[in-house]
Amino acid sequence: MSYCRTLSVLSCTILFAASACTPDQPGVPLERAEADLRFLSNDLLEGRGTPSRGLDIAALYLANQLRAAGWTPPANGDYLQPYEVGVFNPAAAEIQVSINGIPLEESQYIFVSFGLRPEETPVEYDMVMAGYGVSIPEREVDDFHDLDVAGKAVVAFNGAPWELEPNTMQAPDRSGGKGTGAALRGADMFLYVTEEFSPEFPGTPDPEVDFLNNYAQVTLTQLIENPKTAAFTVPFLVLGPEGFDQTLAEKAGGTYAEIQARLATGEFVAAEIPATIRIEVNVENVRGLASNVVATLPGTDSELRDEWVILTAHYDHLGAYDAPPGEDGIFNGADDNASGTAAVLEVARRLAASGELKRSVAVAFFSGEEMGLLGSAHYSEHPPVPIDQTVLCINVDGVGRSEGTVEALTPGSEELERTAIRLGRGLGFRVLPDQQPNVHWIYYLDSYHFAKQDVPSISFSAAGNDDYHQPSDEVGKIRFEEFNQIVDVIEALAKHYAGGSALPTYARPRWFLMR
Numbered sequence: 001m002s003y004c005r006t007l008s009v010l011s012c013t014i015l016f017a018a019s020a021c022t023p024d025q026p027g028v029p030l031e032r033a034e035a036d037l038r039f040l041s042n043d044l045l046e047g048r049g050t051p052s053r054g055l056d057i058a059a060l061y062l063a064n065q066l067r068a069a070g071w072t073p074p075a076n077g078d079y080l081q082p083y084e085v086g087v088f089n090p091a092a093a094e095i096q097v098s099i100n101g102i103p104l105e106e107s108q109y110i111f112v113s114f115g116l117r118p119e120e121t122p123v124e125y126d127m128v129m130a131g132y133g134v135s136i137p138e139r140e141v142d143d144f145h146d147l148d149v150a151g152k153a154v155v156a157f158n159g160a161p162w163e164l165e166p167n168t169m170q171a172p173d174r175s176g177g178k179g180t181g182a183a184l185r186g187a188d189m190f191l192y193v194t195e196e197f198s199p200e201f202p203g204t205p206d207p208e209v210d211f212l213n214n215y216a217q218v219t220l221t222q223l224i225e226n227p228k229t230a231a232f233t234v235p236f237l238v239l240g241p242e243g244f245d246q247t248l249a250e251k252a253g254g255t256y257a258e259i260q261a262r263l264a265t266g267e268f269v270a271a272e273i274p275a276t277i278r279i280e281v282n283v284e285n286v287r288g289l290a291s292n293v294v295a296t297l298p299g300t301d302s303e304l305r306d307e308w309v310i311l312t313a314h315y316d317h318l319g320a321y322d323a324p325p326g327e328d329g330i331f332n333g334a335d336d337n338a339s340g341t342a343a344v345l346e347v348a349r350r351l352a353a354s355g356e357l358k359r360s361v362a363v364a365f366f367s368g369e370e371m372g373l374l375g376s377a378h379y380s381e382h383p384p385v386p387i388d389q390t391v392l393c394i395n396v397d398g399v400g401r402s403e404g405t406v407e408a409l410t411p412g413s414e415e416l417e418r419t420a421i422r423l424g425r426g427l428g429f430r431v432l433p434d435q436q437p438n439v440h441w442i443y444y445l446d447s448y449h450f451a452k453q454d455v456p457s458i459s460f461s462a463a464g465n466d467d468y469h470q471p472s473d474e475v476g477k478i479r480f481e482e483f484n485q486i487v488d489v490i491e492a493l494a495k496h497y498a499g500g501s502a503l504p505t506y507a508r509p510r511w512f513l514m515r
Contacts, residue, residue: 049319339400
């Protein structure tokens, strides 16, 4: 019987894009994965923001594709795992920021309300100066040493005692990594002070400022149940030198330029300062629902079927905003992460058709990743598949722009890395180890919530690009030949472990911190 005969008319309408009704024949699997990606990144899904109608359409599409492939829902009987969120539009918000009672003008800062519910404001935090705010055990540098940041606002300055990691704001010497380091140590807010945000201190264009400015424009979402779930979800404020000098120079013992000069010579000592910051966000925080999509495939071996391998990808992106006429305001997220979603969906089809699985396998498509790993956080707190029986997480995030390689991020398991490299070599595709091991990407991936439970994980990701978190991340830039080769590698790895091979050894890295 055709799959389409078992589904509703609406489902068939949605399913058309992936050729679900076409019998398998040479070339079709590659074409259907490409069709998945094209559908998910189409303008009609409006950037798949969390929550949104476009996200719901994508969830229905994914659930029915898994149903058609023979996957079953988890024990609760539903492919969709809904969770409650709060949603507000920063463009409609009245935001008031003051430091030491001195109000800042809107033009003096960028504010991203990660993990902060507007209805809980105003909030006020004591402040701590952390110098550059860099913590890299591998370099024996820790600006947080003996500094109590719990419940406070951490102030860190642009720069490091070396040339900065290029084009990666999540690196520990860039704004994202510094904010994550503060949050992991218990800070409730992060202030990043940089001359790149002030016209009076001209410098090279800073992707960090542009990245955070995008977040300040799109709809923001928090979990209702537990808003601070990811490593980086604390409120984030970008301040220029002028704003710093106006509000903090007296309390901090120097202007921005003076403190930067002392940092450059190693004279600055991190310490608490007699200062406070107050934030108030006045806007309606609307309650809504978003969903993960979860499906299962039982193993056949009586001894191994209680062990689970899980394949994950986030299917959300940043949604859309009201762009000026002639500009694109839709964040289609073709690479990030329609590509990873399409890859996992295609591997899921192949696994169901293989009949070779001894271990059980789950697929989880997470929403809310871009807002702070919300969907995977909810999954970890209410797991449809027991996490204590989950033995491996294979995560896929951004595999559409490869130029002939894919990175395998395997924190804590060199054996898992070696296996992925070997399997890729056997397929004629080059799998690389993590090319930026100091960035600690696990903090920004859905696999973080599995690593917290000591589940070994591997995350596949291809080369970064200038379209990251930009409306220009469009399907026309996807390299489908390499994408399809990466799908083959992921399939091989999933079959290797789900087929009964010995599990990889794992030891939690010494740098790994948890909130």
